[in-house]
Amino acid sequence: MFDEFFKKVFKSRKLLKVKEIEELQKKISALREDIIQREIQIDRFKKLMVEDPSHKDKYKRRTQIHSEIIKRNRTEIQKIEIKLLDA
Secondary structure, eight states: OHHHHHHHHOOOOOOSOHHHHHHHHHHHHHHHHHHHHHHHHHHHHHHHHHHOGGGHHHHHHHHHHHHHHHHHHHHHHHHHHHHHTTO
Protein backbone atom coordinates (compact mmCIF):
# COMPACT_ATOMS: atom_id res chain seq x y z
CA MET A 1 0.00 0.00 0.00
CA PHE A 2 2.74 2.41 0.95
CA ASP A 3 4.68 1.52 -2.21
CA GLU A 4 1.74 2.45 -4.43
CA PHE A 5 1.27 5.77 -2.66
CA PHE A 6 4.98 6.51 -2.81
CA LYS A 7 5.12 5.77 -6.54
CA LYS A 8 2.24 8.17 -7.21
CA VAL A 9 3.63 11.03 -5.11
CA PHE A 10 7.36 10.72 -5.86
CA LYS A 11 8.93 13.38 -8.07
CA SER A 12 11.85 12.13 -10.13
CA ARG A 13 15.19 13.87 -9.66
CA LYS A 14 16.65 12.30 -12.83
CA LEU A 15 19.69 10.91 -11.01
CA LEU A 16 20.01 7.65 -12.94
CA LYS A 17 21.92 7.39 -16.19
CA VAL A 18 20.54 5.56 -19.22
CA LYS A 19 23.01 2.69 -18.81
CA GLU A 20 22.05 2.23 -15.14
CA ILE A 21 18.37 2.21 -16.07
CA GLU A 22 18.97 -0.49 -18.70
CA GLU A 23 20.92 -2.61 -16.23
CA LEU A 24 18.20 -2.32 -13.61
CA GLN A 25 15.53 -3.24 -16.15
CA LYS A 26 17.56 -6.29 -17.22
CA LYS A 27 17.90 -7.30 -13.59
CA ILE A 28 14.13 -7.02 -13.12
CA SER A 29 13.58 -9.18 -16.22
CA ALA A 30 16.02 -11.80 -14.94
CA LEU A 31 14.35 -11.85 -11.52
CA ARG A 32 10.91 -12.24 -13.09
CA GLU A 33 12.15 -15.12 -15.25
CA ASP A 34 13.65 -16.74 -12.15
CA ILE A 35 10.31 -16.40 -10.35
CA ILE A 36 8.49 -18.06 -13.23
CA GLN A 37 10.95 -20.97 -13.28
CA ARG A 38 10.70 -21.45 -9.54
CA GLU A 39 6.90 -21.41 -9.64
CA ILE A 40 7.05 -24.16 -12.27
CA GLN A 41 9.37 -26.14 -9.98
CA ILE A 42 6.99 -25.68 -7.06
CA ASP A 43 4.13 -27.04 -9.17
CA ARG A 44 6.26 -30.05 -10.10
CA PHE A 45 7.12 -30.73 -6.47
CA LYS A 46 3.45 -30.51 -5.49
CA LYS A 47 2.60 -33.10 -8.14
CA LEU A 48 5.45 -35.29 -6.95
CA MET A 49 4.17 -35.09 -3.36
CA VAL A 50 0.96 -36.70 -4.55
CA GLU A 51 2.57 -39.20 -6.92
CA ASP A 52 5.47 -40.20 -4.66
CA PRO A 53 4.47 -39.76 -1.01
CA SER A 54 7.54 -41.63 0.23
CA HIS A 55 9.69 -38.54 -0.46
CA LYS A 56 7.06 -35.99 0.56
CA ASP A 57 9.29 -34.32 3.18
CA LYS A 58 12.07 -33.83 0.65
CA TYR A 59 9.68 -32.22 -1.84
CA LYS A 60 8.17 -30.06 0.87
CA ARG A 61 11.60 -28.71 1.86
CA ARG A 62 12.46 -27.92 -1.75
CA THR A 63 9.11 -26.16 -2.16
CA GLN A 64 9.81 -24.03 0.91
CA ILE A 65 13.25 -23.09 -0.35
CA HIS A 66 11.86 -22.04 -3.75
CA SER A 67 9.09 -20.05 -2.03
CA GLU A 68 11.62 -18.16 0.10
CA ILE A 69 13.71 -17.31 -2.94
CA ILE A 70 10.60 -16.09 -4.77
CA LYS A 71 9.81 -13.79 -1.84
CA ARG A 72 13.36 -12.40 -1.90
CA ASN A 73 13.19 -11.86 -5.65
CA ARG A 74 9.88 -10.00 -5.37
CA THR A 75 11.31 -7.80 -2.63
CA GLU A 76 14.34 -7.06 -4.81
CA ILE A 77 12.06 -6.19 -7.74
CA GLN A 78 10.17 -3.72 -5.53
CA LYS A 79 13.44 -2.09 -4.45
CA ILE A 80 14.62 -1.77 -8.04
CA GLU A 81 11.28 -0.33 -9.16
CA ILE A 82 11.56 2.34 -6.49
CA LYS A 83 15.09 3.15 -7.70
CA LEU A 84 13.76 3.41 -11.25
CA LEU A 85 11.34 6.11 -10.15
CA ASP A 86 14.37 8.37 -10.06
CA ALA A 87 14.94 7.90 -13.79
